[in-house]
Amino acid sequence: MAVYKRTYAAYQGSFTPAWSRFLILPRYSFARLWQSRFLVMFFMACFFYPLGCVGYIYLANNLSILSSFGIPEPLGNVLKVQPSLFLYFCWVQAAFTYLLTAFVGPSLISPDLVNGAMPLYLCRPFSRTEYIAGKMSVLVFLLSLVTWVPGLILFVIQASLAGWEWTKANLWIAGSLFIGFTVWILMLSLLALALSAWIKWKIAAGGLVLGVFFAGAGFGTALNSVMRTQYGTLLNLTEVMFTIWSKLFRWPEDTGISVEASWICVGVVCATCLWLLVRRVRAFEVVK
């Protein structure tokens, strides 16, 4: 038996701190994501509505500009910055975020599973939790950039134009924006990762992300019409979130379901997705 010279030597350099190891995954994921021109264009398109809102806030706080354009005073008085502006901001940006998730989410885990790369990640000092956190942070960071970050910028712009009294009275809007979008991003990210982990074909996983929202909403409405109930709305995740946002923004909006039921629905979706993820993200795979 031939004995070769042992050339292996343990790594002598410095280790990445344990707490920040999960950030290695988003670093490479982002480098790959930004190569897609379509994604870059779509990402830019996500900022059109916030820019429109900036214009609205500016006009609402500078009515004299409208009168200089010959627009009568009563019409100018219609322009008011109310909590509903931020609620509809959530609604519009949410539509962009689930399209963004459908494009980005499926390519996060499925390639690792298809190509058998999971053992390569998990044989290193890198736990499953860190793997999931790393993959999830890609979506969390990307979706935050188009949701609560521009939302808070809008709030700051309004606060700077309207003054301290308005800011003091409406500080809760900033909190609502942050909490509302955080819950939405968490649910979207977990859903996209779970589908990406269970459906190996990333195109099908992307289609399913869209399907969960569109077909779920349609099926829920069909259920409501046929069974004369309101519980079908719980299958419409956008409507479920809108109920939660309406409560957070203190806006009376009757979606037919209670806020408690909506929170429970979000909790059940997140827990199910997390369970699916944990079952799938393993260092081994049993092939039958």
Added chain:
Amino acid sequence: MISRWFSQVALVVSLEMRKTFFSRRGLWVYLLALAPVLIWFMHSMIELNLRKERQALNAAHPVSTALLRSIERGATIDEVVAKVGEPFTKNEFHRPNISVAVYQYTDGDNVFAFQFRDDKLMNINERDRDTIPKDSLIFASVFQFFYLRLAIFFGCVGVFTNLFRGEMLDKSLHFYLLTPIRREILAIGKYFAGLIATVVIFCTSTFLQLAALSLHFTGSEISEYLAGPGWGHVASYLGVTAAACVGYGSIFLAAGLLFKNPIVPAATVLVWEGMNMFLPAALKKVSVIFYLQSLSPVVAPPDAKMPALQKLLVTAAEPVPAAWALLGLLTLTIVVLAVAARKARKLEINYSTD
């Protein structure tokens, strides 16, 4: 030459049938198609149970429909009880300044709720049992807003994009491309295979939905409906389902050939079809759903929960006659298939990028 092309198309169809009907990747299409059947079946079961319950209540508290309908607002509780007897349910609320009572009666089919305030009949709420016209309106809404726009749409996305992209994923498309058949024949053969699968799956579902819907009606009601517009409606719904598969199928076959990621065109088409009601009349015609709605036998009522601002944006367009609708849909399909066939002619495979 033409007969050889036909036999080649038939051969491709026969090869594809197994893959489209029984592939594990396509099982969810069956779930999507059968989900509305489940809803209608549950609805019928609930209605049947409710009717049994009402008939039992009516047997215990017998009263006729004519007698219940003869009661007018302003009557006192004693007058009502003297006329129609004791109710099957009685709810009374007494407060220092007001007393409210709700008496419920049934004639075996409908439920009448008499609401009294301070011993005076203020309101009569009649909950009629489901009738075929009422259910056919609900069916039209579910059919047009859920089944056509979402279930068949996503089903076609799954089946037709898989015809070429699925082969790419399985790294088996080169076997087809090495055979001595024209690429256009391959594309058309695959299209017909997908079309047969979707038409069979979704038309069966439509028929089962109608069957499940009719479960809670009596034999005489169903015979009366079928003797009238019934068979026409059934045929129209089946026809519209098949037409939807024809239209959407061609679009997604082309999407599978033209785009590496067919989700982008699928999302675009979904948004375009969804905003059809807000488009001007000329643009409405550049969609599949416009022709499908024109072919539908019952006009679905608009969504009652639609915000007022959105209602203002809805534009009305005269539905085109059935023949024109079919012609429009076929033209759209042929144009899209021609583009797909042209793309298939220059198709190159690079498995490593998929």
